[in-house]
Amino acid sequence: MNESSLNELFSTLPLGDIRYFDSIGSTNDEALAWANKGAHDLSLIIADEQTMGRGRLGRPWFTPPGTALAFSLILRPTADEKPHLSRLVGLAALAITESLQKMGLSPQIKWPNDVLLNQRKVAGVLIELAWSGEDVVCVVIGIGVNILKGAVPSTDILRFPGTSLEDMLGYPVERENVLRDILSALIALRPQLSTDEFMNKWEETLAYHGKQVKVDMAGQTLVGLLEGIIPDGSLRLRDEHGNSVTVQFGDVRLRPYA
Ligand code: BT5
Numbered sequence: 001m002n003e004s005s006l007n008e009l010f011s012t013l014p015l016g017d018i019r020y021f022d023s024i025g026s027t028n029d030e031a032l033a034w035a036n037k038g039a040h041d042l043s044l045i046i047a048d049e050q051t052m053g054r055g056r057l058g059r060p061w062f063t064p065p066g067t068a069l070a071f072s073l074i075l076r077p078t079a080d081e082k083p084h085l086s087r088l089v090g091l092a093a094l095a096i097t098e099s100l101q102k103m104g105l106s107p108q109i110k111w112p113n114d115v116l117l118n119q120r121k122v123a124g125v126l127i128e129l130a131w132s133g134e135d136v137v138c139v140v141i142g143i144g145v146n147i148l149k150g151a152v153p154s155t156d157i158l159r160f161p162g163t164s165l166e167d168m169l170g171y172p173v174e175r176e177n178v179l180r181d182i183l184s185a186l187i188a189l190r191p192q193l194s195t196d197e198f199m200n201k202w203e204e205t206l207a208y209h210g211k212q213v214k215v216d217m218a219g220q221t222l223v224g225l226l227e228g229i230i231p232d233g234s235l236r237l238r239d240e241h242g243n244s245v246t247v248q249f250g251d252v253r254l255r256p257y258a
Helices: 003-009 027-036 082-101 165-169 175-192 196-204
Strands: 018-024 043-050 068-075 108-110 114-117 120-132 135-146 212-217 220-229 235-239 244-247 252-256
Touching (some): 003 175, 018 027, 027 043, 027 068, 027 120, 027 135, 068 175, 082 108, 082 114, 082 120, 082 175, 135 175, 196 220
Parallel strands (some): 018 043
Antiparallel strands (some): 108 114, 114 120
């Protein structure tokens, strides 16, 4: 991978500028800095290796060289998109699931930001915002996908079992093609962000939909039936007393409840 091959490969996509790094701390950090310096809408940062890749709440995300996709896409949200920024995690996760479906796989979204194959995490999404005073000027969509077996960290450091596309397909795939498919899907889905159709697609792809789950959040544990997602992207559960409960983004850990 290099900047000129990526520019050529993505010449038919309406991207902003592209920056490629052999090694970087975190593509999201670079993207946030670039966003604050005026990066265009749909500018892309991609790295072969991340040495300080981040998940939510400062958790580590591992991107060993030559094995994974790690990239950040900068969006300049329009006035129509701004009321729906909390749906962007769904937009990114759906773009990933659509690209994996094209390979004949059956991905699911583990709310809020994980993509699973066969109950194992193959990809994660990290959304971060660049502010100007009270206004969000840019959104950085960070995406990590395990392409080859070597991308998956050892089980003792994982909070949830991991996998790669190579593990699931039985053969290696070209990460540039996966990247192109994710970007195309995201660009195609973006105009639907405010629609019910988008929410339906998001809900249909949810892992544990209609099943009992356990949610750990800030010292509290909740068991309930996963009913769906409400318009702001929060999760809707039915608890053991029959009450409807909303789980918002934050320090949340979702698990199947056997
Ligand atoms: C995420 O956070 O899943 C978001 C991951 C986003 C990574 C992208 S890569 C490009 C961009 N630049 C960045 O610096 N980040 C974004 P979270 O749900 O908090 O999951 C983090 C947890 O996933 C860790 O605590 C590990 O247990 C696990 N993990 C780390 N690396 C993994 C990997 N390669 N595959 C599967 N699980 C992993």
